Amino acid sequence: MTPIAQTLSRSNRLADRGARLLLLLLRARAVLVLVVLLAVFALLVPSFLSANNLSILSKHVSISAIVAIGMTFVVLAGGIDLSVGSMAGLSGMVAGYVLTHHAGGDATLLAVLAALLACLAVGAVNGLLVTRAGVAPFIATLGTLYIARGAALLISNGKTFPNLGGDASGTTRLFPAIGQSFLLHLPTPVWVMAMLFAIASGVATRTPLGRHIYAIGGNERAARLAGINVAQVKLVTYLFSGLCGALVGLIIAAQLEASHPATGETFELNAIAAVVLGGTSLMGGRGTVLGSLLGAFVIGVLADGLVMLGVSEFWQIVIKGLVIVLAVSIDQLQTRLQAAFLPYLMRSSTEAGR
Amino acid sequence: MSAGGGIILEARDVVKRYPGHVALDHITYRVHRNAVNVLIGENGAGKSTLMRILAGVEQADEGTLWLEGQPLQLGSPREASAQGIAIVHQELAVLPNLNVAENVFAGRELTHRLPVLKTDEQKSRSASALRRLHKPLAVEGLVAELSLGNRQLVELARTLAHGARVLILDEPTSALSVAETAALFQVVEELRAAGVTILYISHRLHELLHLGDYFTVLRSGRIVGEAERSEVTRQWIVERMSGRSEAERVASAGVAVASPVALEVKGLRTTAMAQDESVRTALDGVSLVLRRGEVLGLYGLLGAGRTELLEVLAGLRPRADGEVLLDGQPVRLRTVAEAIAAGIAMVPEDRQRDGLVPELSIRENVVLAAKGARVLSPAQETQRVRELATQLNIVAHDLELPVTALSGGNQQKVLLARCLACAPRVLLLDEPTRGIDVGAKHEIYRILRQLASAGLSILFTSSEVEETTLLADRALVLCQGRIAAELPAGAITDEALFAAASPQVATTAATSQQGSKL
Incomplete structure (x- = not known):
């Protein structure tokens, strides 16, 4: 090899390394953004990293993270679930109704079961509308968004169910523990989030169901031809999203010891934002559960940090929007870069094979 | 026939590379004015690439284009169209949700000084273009309601309305019925008489011999033969296309006729249905037997029901009537998963x-x-x-x-x-080598043959005569949802396949009918 050729191949290799590094950074961008946000807020607000604040922050984050984890599978399979926020509201109201109207004894278990069933039913309706009736996911879940919200309002005629922790007659209930108790110094909602995350990422990477979800999002026709029961898999994603919505509704009602029919409004948008921030493609087929978790953390940390900095609520909304738009633009950049480097990566890998 | 003569368009020393292979390898191609210039070659020979370069869809890596002796730079189809070069693609590029006139002017709408459509002028000019084609289609009719043949005419009208001098037709008859094909031939001849230069790509030899004035054969990105009509015979084309004096068959191990039956289909019927903007042919009492280790070819024109048959067997499409037996046992094939579990797996036609x-x-x-x-x-x-x-x-x-x-x-x-x-017993292949280069094609034939010798039963469809003759131990010809003929290995020839596949008796007779059925 001539010296010139050697230099050329070295510079090629350097460019190769640079490209790989850039791709790696882009892929890990949710982590990077989170670290930067934590660092900035820690510098600007001395109490930001205090145990007390982190505890509050983790409760906020866990609520949006739970919804986002449920949303991830729906989006990965090429759908969307706009009804999760309404389901959270419905779940709280169903639980509140049962607790308030159940005479004698602690009806916590019954209330939880009723709330879960109500939301699973909404999830099933979503899934059946999409898979059997052929309604576009956006429209189907937009419909159930209104239906579930209306049902939540109808249950109490628009009123709040108060005193879910116990009432004047002296009965106390276990219910508030769902949102307020601690296990090993961590709030229960954080544990719920952690468990859902573990289950969801296990399913996504380690089970045929997970593989099928990715395959359907990537190419539904091909998935069908490979013998995958597309309708069943999609139904499961909507059921899981409904389950997550129900859990969030229960947690919020338990934290407040009251349930209000407007709970959960715009949660679905927060969840979609978290999922997209985490690098999941809204076209389906590409993304991770971990990404959605990180996305929820970014949104949660940003919101709490801005509050502590005293930024006006209106500016917070603008900033959140900017972050989402920026994140999706970077996602597109990553896709294009990957496509551009694909032949390059292939060549170097075949050369390495020789 | 070639009145006017001379070269209108020339590609000089053109090279086009794709990752992994050279599609065109220093090709110099001349298009004769006012004639039907035929370009022949197997799939992957480079025909479509060359056409796309001439139509401005792609740009050559090396080489130059010349139009009327002037150097020509084509950066886009629009630039080519401005020079009077138009292409009608194999996959028709019509907009089914718009009407005929809107399709003719799609992307080049006529407007007043304000951006407001001149709807009336678009309609009258569309109508006059269609009149040149002798096809008075209603210009306000939705394209979605037209047959494939008529959709193609809309595309042709589009090229005429924009003043095409050179018209490229890329496999224009692959989706047409015999009557529609005959009508198209009529149109092509009239266009030539009206001074339009035609570039015609096809691998249906009888069509080419009927229409062509100048013949060019491409193989593996090189021109391997050029001749005028008077010098061309079928033998000449086949030899140059394949590069062999007689196409070699993939050595068959010689399937014993006594080999046990793997798959039996009895009296299969389906209902016709519209799907994805195309109408699916109804199967009308299809029966067949596939033996263990046999490679059975299923030949037919587009719309003959080949894909439908495979889809029923793969569990993708319900059957209205009939029985499917696998190793003598009836199988229900309600879902793909059921078919796979029973031992039937399918490779679909469209990979992507x-x-x-x-x-x-x-x-x-x-x-x-x-x-x-x-x-x-x-x-x-x-x-x-x-x-x-x-x-x-x-x-x-x-x-x-x-x-x-x-x-x-x-x-x-x-x-x-x-x-x-999935360890299948029966493998279904819909167009097993569509869009694959020649080398890979023969490799796939060899692999399929090996699998068959190991006891796998293979049923494949093909719209290529050559593929059917090379690969099949036995061929069935489908026509309008029925089995029209069964041909043993020795009897699989172009003529036999064509004759059985055409809904009408003889193609030459149909030509003289001038497509009155359109």
Whole structure:
């Protein structure tokens, strides 16, 4: 090899390394953004990293993270679930109704079961509308968004169910523990989030169901031809999203010891934002559960940090929007870069094979 | 025939490379004015690439284009169209939701000084273009309601309305019925008489011999033969296309007629249905027998019902009536999963649309259909996929690369591997080598033959005569949802296949009918 050729191949290799590094950074961008946000807020607000604040922050984050984890599978399979926020509201109201109207004894278990069933039913309706009736996911879940919200309002005629922790007659209930108790110094909602995350990422990477979800999002026709029961898999994603919505509704009602029919409004948008921030493609087929978790953390940390900095609520909304738009633009950049480097990566890998 | 004479368009020393192969290798191609210039070659020979360069859809890596002796730069189809070069693609590019006139002027709408459509002028000019084609279609009719043949006429009208001097027709008859084909021939001859230069691509030899004035044969990106009509015979074309004096068959191990029956279909019927903007042909009492280790070819024109038959067998389409027996046992094929469990797996016609999941890796694509454990094990999968990759000679160093990184031939092998991972007894292949270069094609033939010798029964469809003659132990010809003929290995010839596949008796007779059926 001539010296010139050697230099050329070295510079090629350097460019190769640079490209790989850039791709790696882009892929890990949710982590990077989170670290930067934590660092900035820690510098600007001395109490930001205090145990007390982190505890509050983790409760906020866990609520949006739970919804986002449920949303991830729906989006990965090429759908969307706009009804999760309404389901959270419905779940709280169903639980509140049962607790308030159940005479004698602690009806916590019954209330939880009723709330879960109500939301699973909404999830099933979503899934059946999409898979059997052929309604576009956006429209189907937009419909159930209104239906579930209306049902939540109808249950109490628009009123709040108060005193879910116990009432004047002296009965106390276990219910508030769902949102307020601690296990090993961590709030229960954080544990719920952690468990859902573990289950969801296990399913996504380690089970045929997970593989099928990715395959359907990537190419539904091909998935069908490979013998995958597309309708069943999609139904499961909507059921899981409904389950997550129900859990969030229960947690919020338990934290407040009251349930209000407007709970959960715009949660679905927060969840979609978290999922997209985490690098999941809204076209389906590409993304991770971990990404959605990180996305929820970014949104949660940003919101709490801005509050502590005293930024006006209106500016917070603008900033959140900017972050989402920026994140999706970077996602597109990553896709294009990957496509551009694909032949390059292939060549170097075949050369390495020789 | 070639009145006017001379060269109107020339591609000089053109080179076009794609990742992995050279599509055009220093080609100099001359288009004769006011004549039908025929371009022939197998799939992957470079015909379509050359046409796309002449039509401005793609740009050559090296070489120059000359129009009327002037150098020509084409950066886009629009620039080519401005020079009077127009192309009608194999896959028609009409907009079914718009009407005929709107299609004719799609992208080049006529407007007043304000951007307001001159609807009336568009309609009258569309009508006059259609009159030149002798097809007074209603210009306000929706294109979605037109037959394939008429949609093609809309495309032709579009090129005429924009003053095309050179018209490129890329496999224009592949989707047409015999009557529609005859009508198209009439149109082509009239256009030539009206001074339009035609570039005609097809691999239907009888059509080319009927229409062509100048013949050019491409093979593996090179021009291997040029001649005028008077010098051309069928033999001349076949020899140059294949590069062999007589096309070699993939050595058949000689399937014993006594080999047990693997698959039997009795009196299969389906109902016609509209799907994805195309009408699916109804199967009308199809019966067939496929023996163990046999490679059975299913030939037919587009719309004959080939794909429908495979889809029923793969569990994708319900059957209205009839029985399917696998090793003598009746099987229900209500879902794909049921078909796979019964031992029937299918490689679909359109790899990109129905086969590959682009987001997944090569490994994940291969194991997609396999019934796996409850918990996936990437290590076990990798090992299984390695074995299959070796067996099928899938050239990929890293199985974790996206499947889109592979060439067409290797992608097809990935889909083949996906089927084999399900351990099928019957393998269905819809156009097994569509869009694959010649080398990979013959490799796939060899692989299929090996699989058959190992006891797998293979049923494949093809719209290519050559593929059917090379690969099949026996061929069935479908026509309008029925089996029109059965041909044993020795009797599979172009003539026999064409004759049986055409809904009308003889194509030459149909030509003189001038497509009155349109």
